[in-house]
Amino acid sequence: MNPVIHFEMPAEDRKRRANFYTGVFGWQTQQLGPEMGDYVLATTTESDENGRPKRPGAINGGFFQKTNDRPSQYPSVVIGVEDIKDQIKKVEGAGGKILGEPMEIPGIGWYVSFLDTEGNRVGMIQPQQR
Numbered sequence: 001m002n003p004v005i006h007f008e009m010p011a012e013d014r015k016r017r018a019n020f021y022t023g024v025f026g027w028q029t030q031q032l033g034p035e036m037g038d039y040v041l042a043t044t045t046e047s048d049e050n051g052r053p054k055r056p057g058a059i060n061g062g063f064f065q066k067t068n069d070r071p072s073q074y075p076s077v078v079i080g081v082e083d084i085k086d087q088i089k090k091v092e093g094a095g096g097k098i099l100g101e102p103m104e105i106p107g108i109g110w111y112v113s114f115l116d117t118e119g120n121r122v123g124m125i126q127p128q129q130r
Helices: 014-025 084-093
Strands: 004-011 028-031 040-043 060-065 076-080 097-105 109-115 121-127
Touching: 004 014, 004 121, 014 028, 014 040, 014 060, 084 097, 084 109, 084 121, 097 121
Parallel strands: 004 060, 076 121
Antiparallel strands: 004 076, 028 040, 040 060, 097 109, 109 121
16 A cells, blocks of 8 residues: 655645644644745654654645645645656556656655546655665
């Protein structure tokens, strides 16, 4: 099975959203720069030296800029896969639609979003080998 390993939520104001989740739930946030789309990482659980959650079943996530295009307006999950090219073929073969080209996230792995057959935006990532 390919597990859910990350979540993503849109935010009109990422700082306001980060402050909310930090204040209410104690999450830690880290603002990335423009080269990473000003993404905000959200740490919800203690991670090991490789950035992976120590507690089984726990995941971390992030906040991205909310836009008016439909796929980017809603929270989504990110599924960990072993071979992103193979999974792209499977998504397309099952009626899903890949959104753009896979992109490398330095130090993390290869990422791409897709729409499932119900119109939900989902991400998948092939983690970098460590």
